[in-house]
Amino acid sequence: MMKPLILIPSLLLTAALAGAAAFPLALAEPSLSVPIPPQPPVGARLLNREIKPLRPHATPAADTALAQRIAAQGSASAEDQQILRGAYLARAGDCVACHTSKGGAPFAGGLALASPIGAIYSTNITPDKQHGIGDWSYEDFARLMRTGVTKAGYTVYPAMPYPSYSRLTDEDMQALYAYFSKAVPPSAQENRANDIPWPLSMRWPLALWRKVFAPTPAPYTPAAGSDQELARGAYLVEGLGHCGSCHSPRAVTMQEKALKEDGGRLFLSGGQVVDGWSVPSLRNEHGGGIAGWSQADLVEFLRTGRNQYTASFGAMNDVIEDSMQYMSDADLNAMARYLLSLPPRQQAAPYRYDSATAQAAYDGRPDGPGARIYLDRCAACHRSNGTGYGKAFPALAGNPVLQTSDATSAIRIILQGGRQPSTASATAGLVMAPYAQLLDDQQVAEVTSYIQTAWGNRGGTTTAAEVAKVRKTAVPVAERAP
Structure with a gap:
């Protein structure tokens, strides 16, 4: 009887840690020695974009009301400037993405975040005194953001990337x-x-995880004499941006293997599957990374x-x-320059276009069923030579x-x-358009193998079994929430 009792705490810890799945990305800003960009311009392009949301929850009403009030006044008080700064940071951190449910009030929580042990629901972070954080002091707020410990004293699931937020000034x-x-x-x-069913819902393993894997909270401090733009980019990417939550590989205990650049070349090296998508490398490397991109290319993508x-x-x-679309030009350029400064984890040869595939298609002799499916279903938009049509x-x-x-x-x-x-x-x-209803697993495997190996691509071949696995969780784009 003793052996099961000894194993239970270990089992609980392992299971609870499995819930620390990676979720969305975002951004932030540095300490006194790191240049802080100007306050978001009142009444200028950034403010105007905030007043016109592109998605239902993309612009919280608070942002619009604040922008309109300041625009009417013609100037902003010191308090308004601080609030406006906070709105910019909340936007940069993409707080609304996790803390807003479909059809719900911005930041009121209720969004289900999938984990291996069950659904974790985001919490209400509005200033409501009963259900939100209205009775939290600044110290309570900062403690949660830096250590993952709530006002009530329990540790949150690391679905909230507080190890990254700990670097905020x-x-x-x-x-x-x-x-x-x-x-x-x-x-x-x-x-x-x-x-999350009991006993996996027990919280004490999360406190142990925090003590073992979360870094000691310390605001970002650049090295003496460091390049200011690079330092700013590092602060944004490693801190509130928490880019590593998705783009850095995790250990079996679900902590990121590297939280920042000096943690090694696994940082932002991609390779894992998050929310059903394989995550690309953000390092300056060929074979899946951003090598060959200019700073302007990366800024445009962001x-x-x-x-x-x-x-x-x-x-x-x-x-x-x-x-990202709401970030200042200075911040996007700082991030892009920092990412392009990251050396490759493992370097591959640069991509070289191979025209043989395109020539075969042009000559009317497609090589294999994958090529024929591509010409029938895909070439009208992506072209037979694989070069697509600009950015459309x-x-x-x-x-x-x-x-x-x-x-x-x-x-x-x-x-x-x-x-x-x-x-x-x-x-x-x-x-x-989705092709799940038009192509079977073998056909999808054939056309995937084709695009992964045509025109000089080096992705390799795909099997019907791999397609069948993905199909189980594929949701046609028309059925997905906006």
């Missing part, structure tokens, strides 16, 4: 608190209990979700629509997503279709 933390406590409308929406090389998909669409229909030739052996994302897009993000600078939001 006091100035930025205070601005966020001012925004959530003074500008966000309170909502009396009750918090929903997590759908702002619009597309550039000459690829287009965004999955959760990254939400990040761009709710967060992304190129497949040389696309980083098609240079790795994990074809999960390519399979999912074919099955359920895709949608480009709709932004202020690229409003179309073009949709690719």
Whole structure:
């Protein structure tokens, strides 16, 4: 009887840790020695974009009301400037994405976050005194953001990336608190209990996880004499942006294997599957990363979700629509420059276009069933030579997503279709139709293998079994929430 009793705590810890799944991305700002960009311009382009949301919850009413009040006044008080700063940071952190349920009030929580042990529901972070954080002091707020410990004293699931938030400066933390406590409308929406069965719902393993894996909270401090723009980019990417939550691999105990650049080359190296999509590397490497991109290419991708090389998909669409498109030019450039400074984890040869595939299609001699399916179903938009049509229909030739052996994302897009993000600078939001009802598993495998190996792509072949696995969770784009 002793052996099971000894194993139970270990089992609980392992199971609870499995709930620390990775969720969306975002951004932030540095300490005194790190340059902080100017306050978001009152009445200027950024403010105007905030007044015109592109999705129902993309612009909380608080942001619009604040912008309109300041515009009417013609100037902003010190308190308004701090609140406006907090609104910018909340946007940068994409707080609304996780803390807003479909059809719910912004920041009122209730969104189900899938985990291996059950659904975790995001909480109400409006200033409602009964169900939200209306009775929290600044110290309570900062403690949660930096250590993952609530006012009530329990540890939250690391679905909230507090290990990254721990790097926020006091100035930025205070601005966020001012925004959530003074500008966000309170909502009396009750918090929903997590759908996690006992004993996996026990919280004590989370406190142990925090003590073992979460870093000691310390605001970001750049090295003496460091490049200010690079330092700013590091602060944004590693801190409130929590890019590593999706783009850094995790251990079996679900902690990120590297939280920042000096943690090793696993940082932002991608490779895992998050929410059904294979996550690409954000390092300057060939074979799936961003090598060959210019800083302008990367800024364009972060702002619009597309550039000459690829287009965004999955959760990254939400990040761009709710967060990235609203970032200042200075911040996006700082992030892009920092990401391009990250050396490769493992380098592959640069992509070289191979015209043989295109020539075969042009000559009317497609090689195999995958090629024939492509010409019949895909070439009208992506062209027989794989180069697509500008930023409307992304190129497949040389696309980083098609240079790795994990074809999960390519399979999912074919099955359920895709949608480009709709932004202020690229409003179309073009949709690719799903093919789940038109192609069987073998046909999807054949066309996926084709696009992964045509035109010089190095992704390799795909099997029907791999397609069948993805099909189980594929939801046609028309059925997905906006």
